[in-house]
Amino acid sequence: MAETKPNYQKLHITEQPITLSNWHCHVNWINTSLILVVPIFGCIAAFFTKLQPATAAWAILYYFWTGLGITAGYHRLWAHRSYEASLPLKIFLACVGGGAVQGSIRWWSSKHRAHHRWTDTVKDPYSVRKGVWYSHFMWMVMKQNPKDRGRTDISDLNHDPIVVWQHRHYGNFILVFGMFFPMLVAGLGWGDWQGGLVYAGILRFLFVQQATFCVNSLAHWLGDQPFDDRNSPRDHVLTALFPSDYRNAIEWWKYDPTKWSIWVWKQLGLASNLKQFRANEIEKGRVQQLQKKVDQKRAKLDWGVPLEQLPILSWDEFEVESQSGKPLTVIAGVVHDLTHFIHEHPGGKVLINSAIGKDATGLFNGGVYSHSNAAHNLLSSMRVGVIRGGGEVEIWRRRNSDKAI
Numbered sequence: 001m002a003e004t005k006p007n008y009q010k011l012h013i014t015e016q017p018i019t020l021s022n023w024h025c026h027v028n029w030i031n032t033s034l035i036l037v038v039p040i041f042g043c044i045a046a047f048f049t050k051l052q053p054a055t056a057a058w059a060i061l062y063y064f065w066t067g068l069g070i071t072a073g074y075h076r077l078w079a080h081r082s083y084e085a086s087l088p089l090k091i092f093l094a095c096v097g098g099g100a101v102q103g104s105i106r107w108w109s110s111k112h113r114a115h116h117r118w119t120d121t122v123k124d125p126y127s128v129r130k131g132v133w134y135s136h137f138m139w140m141v142m143k144q145n146p147k148d149r150g151r152t153d154i155s156d157l158n159h160d161p162i163v164v165w166q167h168r169h170y171g172n173f174i175l176v177f178g179m180f181f182p183m184l185v186a187g188l189g190w191g192d193w194q195g196g197l198v199y200a201g202i203l204r205f206l207f208v209q210q211a212t213f214c215v216n217s218l219a220h221w222l223g224d225q226p227f228d229d230r231n232s233p234r235d236h237v238l239t240a241l242f243p244s245d246y247r248n249a250i251e252w253w254k255y256d257p258t259k260w261s262i263w264v265w266k267q268l269g270l271a272s273n274l275k276q277f278r279a280n281e282i283e284k285g286r287v288q289q290l291q292k293k294v295d296q297k298r299a300k301l302d303w304g305v306p307l308e309q310l311p312i313l314s315w316d317e318f319e320v321e322s323q324s325g326k327p328l329t330v331i332a333g334v335v336h337d338l339t340h341f342i343h344e345h346p347g348g349k350v351l352i353n354s355a356i357g358k359d360a361t362g363l364f365n366g367g368v369y370s371h372s373n374a375a376h377n378l379l380s381s382m383r384v385g386v387i388r389g390g391g392e393v394e395i396w397r398r399r400n401s402d403k404a405i
């Protein structure tokens, strides 16, 4: 019946099932060309292109520049504003960042802010909850439903003339800094025009793209969570939890070339106002996380029956029970059954026998031997009752000695 059919014309393409006749409408062809079609073409071309050592070195160097454009530029400068950059540095980062072929600063930073703001929800543009492949690159290959878009404030980016300029001419940035410039350097430098285009251009940006995409996908699955485990970001993305910190690794020696570059730019007067989260705040997160792990491990161990669940005995009852042959002793107001331990006692059977039927708190805690923490733990697994009033009291002893007289 016609009226029960969903009206597909009113639905966004992402709300319609993928069929043989409409699958191409689901694909974002511009993104797909830049992250799949051109890179695959580059891989094929590499079979027919000899790799010269100078071109290989240039490709690696340009890989680092364009990677820095993303990490120091797109990510820490524009998406998180973790420092301020002078105009020449901004122009450099906008150019090499554009050469990484990952979208304009404006597009990339707005998605990234949404990713932090809406982490692991449907509004997270590359939520890892939708699968590793989705968070890696399928979120760009397939069209997205505008209804699910997590909105963020990018008014600061709209007021940044470099961001606006790069966004407006982004197509040229891809052509010039993604392919033409690396080709020009190799071509004019040592006559390797083709190698420059294939290796320093296309394959190099393929590697930068994949490295960045891995942060969105694999980095949410692998590694430790030393700061907070409520969200999926892991160890190497400290930035995920302290996004306005210009560093990724706090310790200066940990591999973090972006941090080192920003620091060098500061010394050169190109960067300023480097933001750092207070060490105390970062340390708090780390300690709380450690505590959580300790608590989890602790919960798995046998710490003996909780005191509040043990039966309460009077001193009389304790004496009666231990005289009837049960090897019971009282330590710190708690009754312990030594049946299975008498023969294992490292201090020997005689010493432990001397504690049976008595309050051995003093003996246990240094009267004869001050027991280790391990002994205290072991003891707790033998507890069977609690003495009313806490232990043998003086009044008892006096009464018993009166009796003896």
Ligand SMILES: [Zn+2]
Residues within 6 Å of the ligand: 075, 079, 080, 112, 116, 239, 240, 243
């Ligand atoms: Zn971030």
